[in-house]
Amino acid sequence: MTEQEIKGIIEALIFAADKPILLQEMKEVLKETDNRVICEAIGSLQKEYESQGRSFQIVEVAGGFRMSTRPQFGEWLKKFYKFRHRERLSLAALETLAIIAYKQPIIRAEIEAIRGVDVAGVLHSLLEKKLLRIMGRKEVIGRPLIYGTTNRFLEHFGLKSLSELPRVEEFKEREDGEKGNVSQQVSLRNEGKNEDEYEGVAAKNQQD
Numbered sequence: 041m042t043e044q045e046i047k048g049i050i051e052a053l054i055f056a057a058d059k060p061i062l063l064q065e066m067k068e069v070l071k072e073t074d075n076r077v078i079c080e081a082i083g084s085l086q087k088e089y090e091s092q093g094r095s096f097q098i099v100e101v102a103g104g105f106r107m108s109t110r111p112q113f114g115e116w117l118k119k120f121y122k123f124r125h126r127e128r129l130s131l132a133a134l135e136t137l138a139i140i141a142y143k144q145p146i147i148r149a150e151i152e153a154i155r156g157v158d159v160a161g162v163l164h165s166l167l168e169k170k171l172l173r174i175m176g177r178k179e180v181i182g183r184p185l186i187y188g189t190t191n192r193f194l195e196h197f198g199l200k201s202l203s204e205l206p207r208v209e210e211f212k213e214r215e216d217g218e219k220g221n222v223s224q225q226v227s228l229r230n231e232g233k234n235e236d237e238y239e240g241v242a243a244k245n246q247q248d
Contacts, residue, residue: 046073047081054082060104060195102194103201136162137171137193141205144188145175151187163187171196
């Protein structure tokens with residue numbers, strides 16, 4: 041196949057996928073094309089979209105690739121989908137997610153010791169949303185469940201990996217001198233930052 045044909049196939053795969061598509065998944069389709077060529081094709085597409093001033097882009101998230109609209113078009117998409125309901129995470133859910141993201145693997149008792157409240161209901165909700173996963177049981181009395189985040193968590197917050205989480209030091213002081221709150225900062229920095237991207241993906245999925 042020519043370079044242009046490979047780029048066309050990859051573009052179609054990323055566009056059609058309902059979640060970030062992995063490099064290995066593309067490799068399974070393009071069996072005689074090595075990973076280097078696939079990565080180069082993705083990079084070429086990204087540069088083309090940028091140079092042509094296209095409203096969408098290819099972004100790497102949760103270990104895979106997806107298409108999303110560029111942030112500057114977010115306000116227009118919000119107007120178009122103003123009647124579309126998007127379920128938001130509560131502050132309690134964000135706080136619990138932040139603790140798990142930074143402390144995983146972690147058990148419920150350890151989360152409750154940090155938050156100071158019962159988190160059974162929040163954990164159940166986050167598991168249903170597939171933002172958390174059960175990693176096993178801790179070998180202590182009662183063998184409690186161990187929790188960790190999922191690829192869906194990375195996708196939701198627009199992260200390539202957990203290493204992209206803001207450093208805890210960044211939360212020590214807010215610009216106004218108030219003590220930073222880790223969960224609120226994570227929410228503002230990640231969920232807010234990627235809301236436009238989310239709406240862009242939603243727009244593509246609606247078209248599908």
